[in-house]
Amino acid sequence: MKLKVKDVNLSTGGPLIVVLNKEDSSKMDLHALDRVKIKKDEKYIVAVVNICENKGIRSGEIGLFEEVFDKLGVKENELVDVSIEKKPDSISYIKKKLDRQELSSEEINAIIKDVVDNTISEVELGFFVSACYTHGLSMNETVALTNAIVNNGAQLKLDRNIILDKHGTGGTPGNRTTMIVVPIIAAAGVCIPKTSSRAITSAAGTADVFEVFANVSFSTDKIKEIVEKTNGCIVWCGAMDLASADDKIIKMEHPLSLDPEGILLSSIMAKKKAVNATHVLIDIAYGPGAKIESVKRANRLRKMFYKLGKKLGIKMEVIMTDGTQPIGNGIGPSLEARDVLYVLMNDVRAPKDLKEKSIHIAGLMLKMVGKGNQETAREILESGKAYEKFKEIIKEQEGNPDIKPEDIKIGQYSYMVKAKKNGVVKRIDNKALVRIARIAGAPFDKEAGIYLNVHKGDKVKEGDVLLTVYSKNSKRLNYTLDVFNKVKIIEIE
């Protein structure tokens, strides 16, 4: 059927979608979510059909979303040839998984390829996530999924025999060890091309925090250049095409807050394999209030990381750390950035927990590759070598290496929360802290967040400042008070 192209002037953010009038769909015996082949001269693409009931697209027209427009290279009002197309094989593999059958690596690769090519609709990808959630993924499937994500994305290829990488499973506010570990490792002469994420549900991701110092969005080529010069980098993974299938899968986990373990593992390890890491340290922060609450689940994940690493040919070190309270004092991009700088500059205001955890991790990583231990890491940090390396990286990433803690702007509006009695800090509510920091504006408002004056076990007296909330928007700051009325954020006994 010949149809006239109409630009619906919208993007889908991925999937290739066209809109047909109800009448034309009937004539072609098409249903919503069926597929059509759209042909213009020798070029064609396959897209998923949405059906327009009443308006917008008239009979004889086909509405194209931006993605289809771009890929097909047509102009408004041109005629295209539209015919029914069968579903891709990957759909039958999704059905197979939903039917509790194990998928082969070829089948998983076909699914991921179609995800990257945008030929799978969101509903169909939702079924895949649902199947992985319900039936789980076997270790073979997890390996296959990791490889499929890597093979269907870009890779960072460095001319090094040893490439270190690390990952934290998240959920613990602050915890900005990466920004201290990377300069220590790089200063020790080991390559560590660190790609990090932005916050999705937290107050800040490493990419958000490092952005206080420098740019984090670079092409793969430029990142290669930075790492070849400095041994390290701290960049945003979203700016590259590394593991691009991953983002789309995670988007489908969002509506029901699903987080199937097989996908979690693949998603993490694919990003490590995409930079060709040879040695990886995973930090599983667990405990009540952390993302991974139970020690049982933390242990299971730990074992699975080891197994998966072995199958992928990556040496692993998986540590389980306390995730029940924030690491460092700042929560929010600028406040966390300032903590990092305090540690690297050996400032008296450096949060001790952040410093010690970073040394612990860096030491283990140096040990993994036979380049030292915790003492080495401490020496590199305390001697200022790590700080020098940090400045080098900032410079290469187009920032100002001479920035001082005082130069980092913090929200001008603030209020303090004080202890109402004498006692010992028993519990700190991670989730409530994150909620407050986000309502205050983090991570988009870099200056917003919380500065925490106490950690668990600290003795406090009535009237002591427990924390300060910052925002550059007074209205937003007021909204945060609501949370304090509803939740006990710091428990003193």
Added chain:
Amino acid sequence: MKLKVKDVNLSTGGPLIVVLNKEDSSKMDLHALDRVKIKKDEKYIVAVVNICENKGIRSGEIGLFEEVFDKLGVKENELVDVSIEKKPDSISYIKKKLDRQELSSEEINAIIKDVVDNTISEVELGFFVSACYTHGLSMNETVALTNAIVNNGAQLKLDRNIILDKHGTGGTPGNRTTMIVVPIIAAAGVCIPKTSSRAITSAAGTADVFEVFANVSFSTDKIKEIVEKTNGCIVWCGAMDLASADDKIIKMEHPLSLDPEGILLSSIMAKKKAVNATHVLIDIAYGPGAKIESVKRANRLRKMFYKLGKKLGIKMEVIMTDGTQPIGNGIGPSLEARDVLYVLMNDVRAPKDLKEKSIHIAGLMLKMVGKGNQETAREILESGKAYEKFKEIIKEQEGNPDIKPEDIKIGQYSYMVKAKKNGVVKRIDNKALVRIARIAGAPFDKEAGIYLNVHKGDKVKEGDVLLTVYSKNSKRLNYTLDVFNKVKIIEIE
């Protein structure tokens, strides 16, 4: 946040969706598939967020799909207030089902209410279908789902103590018993308000076939009027708001061709309960080539129908019939309509199998309500009383009651398929026949289809006509030849 309304000039066909610019979404901490409340003066609605990356909707604008536009009653360029809104409770119930927990009737009702109100996105509904498919529905859940579909839709309320209804599970070409059973029952003085579907994947649904004679789309009020006058009707269920949740659920089964039994049962029985049927006959046509292939599954469904009927307070009669070959000779709306007329007019060309199956069913139904048996049904049919009733119904449904078989137009292009050897018909491929009829144009082209000259067990001689394919489009007719080259449609041994 105040945003300016922009009409995206498209409908979604259901779900309430708005489009935000990426920048604004970031500011509001919104992700794709999150929900927002859109407020204009005192009126507000909640909609699912799509995020537009590059074009169409600029920062400061909000794109509304038709459904939101209509419901909110705003004009282009007006300002609306947009704020983040939490997910409806129904989403957590979907998650609960995905986690293999049984849902209460309140929880199922909440899901179905949100489906009808369009506050659940397609992806979320997909997860519900997936959960029902994977974990199945308990009998209590099936009852709850049936009631939820009924209670969240329109109902047909008739002032009768006894209301009969029937349903065929489908998959057998032809099989147009409903159009013969309805006039028999109605002529016997029993009320039978029959709502039927159109073809989804078959060559014709009862609504498509009766449309050859009369209108099938009426309001609930008008249907009430028709049934009160004639005792019966044959109308399209899609034109009413009966069981409207059902269509949306079925749409989400389509991408992966899922057909969870609990949903199948609820979907059928909800339509019966929505017309307040007191007695229902279910015809499960089964066997190789039918929709329900195995006798085991047919038996299981039969038992479940009885149980479900009992819980719903509906008396059931469930029969299992041969679904391995077409019933009647015509396949396609007009050809099937002609068969029905032959039977009702006691024409010599009446297909015997269609006549006998209809008498069998009508007899059982009369017996259920103590109004006779198969002999009664035969007498009503053969005496012409059923035909008179049929004409009455046609008249009330605004058709021409005096239509003769010869008045029914059949596609002008045709070809015949002849036997290549002597022998006995061993097998007829239902699915291939449907495919041919659909390629020829059925059900949208009423005149397209197949006239079958033989049934299983018939002796044929070389050169005998086995079937004739009709279309009003010569090109489409040619396409059908392809199927004959690939599949053995009628096997002779």
